[in-house]
Amino acid sequence: MSELQLLEKYYPIASFIASIVGPKCEVVIHDISNPERSIVHIENGHISGRKVGDGATDLVLKILKGGAHHEQQFIANYKGKGALGQTFRSSTYFIKDESGILVGMMCLNIDVTHLDTAAQWIQDLLEGGGAFPSVPKASSEPADEKPVSEYLQGNMDDLLEHMIEKVISRSTVSPDRLSAQEKMELIKEFNDEGVFLLKGGVVQVAKACNMSEPTVYRYLQKVKD
Numbered sequence: 001m002s003e004l005q006l007l008e009k010y011y012p013i014a015s016f017i018a019s020i021v022g023p024k025c026e027v028v029i030h031d032i033s034n035p036e037r038s039i040v041h042i043e044n045g046h047i048s049g050r051k052v053g054d055g056a057t058d059l060v061l062k063i064l065k066g067g068a069h070h071e072q073q074f075i076a077n078y079k080g081k082g083a084l085g086q087t088f089r090s091s092t093y094f095i096k097d098e099s100g101i102l103v104g105m106m107c108l109n110i111d112v113t114h115l116d117t118a119a120q121w122i123q124d125l126l127e128g129g130g131a132f133p134s135v136p137k138a139s140s141e142p143a144d145e146k147p148v149s150e151y152l153q154g155n156m157d158d159l160l161e162h163m164i165e166k167v168i169s170r171s172t173v174s175p176d177r178l179s180a181q182e183k184m185e186l187i188k189e190f191n192d193e194g195v196f197l198l199k200g201g202v203v204q205v206a207k208a209c210n211m212s213e214p215t216v217y218r219y220l221q222k223v224k225d
Helices: 003-008 011-021 058-066 113-126 156-168 180-193 201-208 213-224
Strands: 025-031 039-043 074-082 087-096 102-111 149-152
Touching: 003 025, 003 039, 003 102, 011 025, 011 039, 011 102, 058 087, 058 102, 058 149, 058 156, 058 180, 087 149, 149 156, 156 180, 156 201, 180 201, 180 213, 201 213
Parallel strands: 074 149
Antiparallel strands: 025 039, 025 102, 074 087, 087 102
């Protein structure tokens, strides 16, 4: 059975889940062999504005680099953000072949934007002392790890910009003021996030960090060694 044939077996399951949960539930199947056009099937794509042929998310890319799928079969109940500011409660199931090799992912994204608004309204009415309870952490997520999050964006240029800005924002110092060692650590962060899996990743990182492309390639080679 080919990888595509294996993924196609999950299409009816995606339709089944979307029919049960309803129109606020988007179900996406990713083919990881082509991150820039990974979406091969989608139900209720109007929720995020994505379609078949659109690319992977930042979380999908990070999973490919980090290998979370080696130890887990799925990650569940993490927070997703839409390009229009929506809030999603998301989960991802890892699709593997008979040898246990990852070939795709099935992702569920439930739009809870209005539920968040309603929760805040109820909290205001109750005038409680604390913040409204947050969405529970993923059941398969170790307690000492950072919360999982995902940015649901099918446009690869926008996704790349988002990922680069996210990494740069973690530093209190602008990239052009970093030492050589700090720049190498920054490149490692970009690599761990999966930025360089996308076409144009090196070019955009070089531009955003005021580095030359050869410098980015040199640092990237060192962090991979």
